[in-house]
Amino acid sequence: MYHANYLKFMERGRTEYFRSHGFLVAELAENGFVFPVVHMELDFKAPALHDELLDVETVPVAVGGASVTLRQKIVRVCDGRLLVEGLVVLACVSPRLKAKRIPLAIRQMLEQEQEAAA
Secondary structure (H helix, E strand, O other), rough: HHHHHHHHHHHHHHHHHHOOOOOOHHHHOOOOOOOEEEEEEEEOOOOOOOOOOOEEEEEEEEEEOOOEEEEEEEEOOOOOOOEEEEEEEEHHHOOOOEEOOOOHHHHHHHHHHHHOOO
């Protein structure tokens, strides 16, 4: 039950990550750029309990022509305990699921974030 919620939290974390950098997922889709998850590796460390405040950290670790790998962590805010961490690979595709190059502005932002995190 909690593990399924982690996936939802991570999805929201990715949406908010892009939003915080000026890219709205809905607008990207309207412009023909969709970013589905194509691969995910997760390590579950501890459960979250009801009403706990959680933080989802999202950092790019690899940027390809038509894909990006993000490291995501969910931590409990009150004590900083790591609850789950993983790698998520997103593909950049058209609404018809044809691979597309990541738009330049997004690529530049991801590369800058990757360098800052290194």
